Amino acid sequence: KLPTLKNPALFRQQAYIDGAFVDADSGETIAVDNPATGQVLGTVPRMGAAETERAIAAAQAALPDWRGRTAKERAAILRRWFSLILENQDDLAAIMTAEQGKPLPESRGEIAYAAAFIEWFAEEAKRVYGDVIPAHGPDKRIVVLKQPIGVCAAITPWNFPAAMITRKAGPALAAGCTMVLKPASQTPFSALALCALAQQAGIPPGVLSCLTGSAQAIGGAMTASPIVRKLSFTGSTEIGRELLAQCAKTIKKTSMELGGNAPFIVFDDADLDLAVKGAIASKYRNAGQTCVCANRILVQDGIYDAFAERLASAVQAMRVGDGFAAGTVIGPLIDAQAVVKVEEHIRDALDKGARLLTGGRRHALGGSFYEPTVLSGTTPAMKIFREETFGPVAPLFRFRTEEEAVALANDTEFGLASYFYGRDIGRVWRVAEALEYGIVGINEGIISTEVAPFGGVKESGLGREGSHYGIEDYLEIKYLCMGGI
Numbered sequence: 033k034l035p036t037l038k039n040p041a042l043f044r045q046q047a048y049i050d051g052a053f054v055d056a057d058s059g060e061t062i063a064v065d066n067p068a069t070g071q072v073l074g075t076v077p078r079m080g081a082a083e084t085e086r087a088i089a090a091a092q093a094a095l096p097d098w099r100g101r102t103a104k105e106r107a108a109i110l111r112r113w114f115s116l117i118l119e120n121q122d123d124l125a126a127i128m129t130a131e132q133g134k135p136l137p138e139s140r141g142e143i144a145y146a147a148a149f150i151e152w153f154a155e156e157a158k159r160v161y162g163d164v165i166p167a168h169g170p171d172k173r174i175v176v177l178k179q180p181i182g183v184c185a186a187i188t189p190w191n192f193p194a195a196m197i198t199r200k201a202g203p204a205l206a207a208g209c210t211m212v213l214k215p216a217s218q219t220p221f222s223a224l225a226l227c228a229l230a231q232q233a234g235i236p237p238g239v240l241s242c243l244t245g246s247a248q249a250i251g252g253a254m255t256a257s258p259i260v261r262k263l264s265f266t267g268s269t270e271i272g273r274e275l276l277a278q279c280a281k282t283i284k285k286t287s288m289e290l291g292g293n294a295p296f297i298v299f300d301d302a303d304l305d306l307a308v309k310g311a312i313a314s315k316y317r318n319a320g321q322t323c324v325c326a327n328r329i330l331v332q333d334g335i336y337d338a339f340a341e342r343l344a345s346a347v348q349a350m351r352v353g354d355g356f357a358a359g360t361v362i363g364p365l366i367d368a369q370a371v372v373k374v375e376e377h378i379r380d381a382l383d384k385g386a387r388l389l390t391g392g393r394r395h396a397l398g399g400s401f402y403e404p405t406v407l408s409g410t411t412p413a414m415k416i417f418r419e420e421t422f423g424p425v426a427p428l429f430r431f432r433t434e435e436e437a438v439a440l441a442n443d444t445e446f447g448l449a450s451y452f453y454g455r456d457i458g459r460v461w462r463v464a465e466a467l468e469y470g471i472v473g474i475n476e477g478i479i480s481t482e483v484a485p486f487g488g489v490k491e492s493g494l495g496r497e498g499s500h501y502g503i504e505d506y507l508e509i510k511y512l513c514m515g516g517i
């Protein structure tokens with residue numbers, strides 16, 4: 033059940049279109065449950081193409097006024113939204129833990145992280161500078177303007193129900209774009225609560241709308257619309273590929289934050305305590321359900337046994353439970369299907385010769401709770417090396433040389449986050465440069481921050497979110513060539 037909120041108006045069971053909370057045309061709803069208990073928390077409207085087209089029309093109608101305001105005006109409104117999110121941190125965290133399952137302290141952390149994107153981009157809005165270029169003739173002048181792309185659409189996942197929204201809506205609105213959002217059907221209440229606060233902050237009707245319902249119908253209408261000039265998506269590579277194909281028809285700009293298969297390399301000269309701490313933070317945060325979670329832990333021969341032993345005993349001590357229970361560090365997986373994938377990866381690894389150091393079973397709490405697991409002796413022949421597990425399973429791979437580690441790390445179609453631990457300064461540079469990834473954590477397991485560019489290479493995606501680069505994804509470049517001077 034949802035705990036009593038200080039501000040009950042944050043729990044919305046209607047979608048938000050053109051400044052109003054509304055039901056689906058059909059009156060149909062979908063139920064949202066708490067993954068820790070299986071209990072239904074409430075319902076949201078099951079919307080489709082018609083409502084999406086209305087939200088897009090509202091975004092188009094709102095665009096001239098919003099884009100025409102000064103950056104300072106937009107920044108002031110965004111700043112109010114940021115403050116309201118922080119003022120309501122406890123309620124927003126409670127809604128998140130109830131619908132997503134993550135431990136309450138992690139939810140609180142995510143709300144702060146989510147708010148930080150609004151603050152950051154409110155500041156960046158005022159620093160969208162153009163350029164003056166020395167011209168190619170004495171009677172000419174060249175000026176470069178940066179302008180908002182226009183109406184944007186966003187589709188976001190359930191693993192970070194608030195932050196994946198603000199890091200799209202923050203830069204979009206700051207730049208002067210308007211946005212239509214479709215949050216994941218598992219976690220719509222966090223999105224709708226953010227909309228209630230956006231409304232309260234004075235974000236005008238139509239500038240930000242949020243639709244709940246059928247992903248295919250809403251996504252289809254978003255991608256088919258010639259009015260939508262950009263789509264930003266965070267989710268699986270498989271769905272990203274489909275959406276890219278759909279966007280091809282109208283040549284939309286896209287930002288794609290897709291799957292990962294993060295290597296976490298531990299070299300012989302690593303600080304063992306730091307490496308174990310980093311592996312725990314990177315691997316088990318959100319029960320292993322993040323696209324930057326370490327998916328393959330590669331450990332050098334000389335330190336392998338010591339690392340495996342320390343990691344397994346640290347993992348054994350992790351408390352699994354309801355995200356609202358004090359002391360819980362691992363909540364349930366999002367649903368039964370997620371557990372099936374974890375079981376499949378573990379079974380495949382054990383069949384092919386891996387050894388269980390700890391975990392490896394469904395948790396006694398039942399439902400979608402799973403024991404945090406460490407596997408030793410895993411190899412590239414196993415599924416767990418190729419596919420993102422998205423669960424609390426750490427497979428340990430043994431390697432001998434730096435070259436072997438880099439080759440193993442890069443042997444994947446993905447390229448989002450990577451990590452390595454070692455002290456040799458020459459190797460730190462060599463390996464950092466050789467890893468084919470958008471993000472490299474060096475002696476550090478937590479890399480997410482609003483001030484740095486987050487994004488992947490290869491099949492992990494397109495574009496960057498956060499940092500001063502993040503706003504560029506919502507801007508068009510226009511070049512003015514003035515002659516006859």
Ligand code: ADP
Pocket residue numbers: 187188189190191214215216217247248250251252266267268269271272274275
């Ligand atoms: P995840 O494993 O994180 O759920 P998905 O890629 O399946 O990853 O989903 C991410 C988001 O994409 C969710 O909001 C989901 O509803 C949406 N989605 C899934 N399938 C489609 C689709 N065919 N068209 C548009 N959006 C989709």
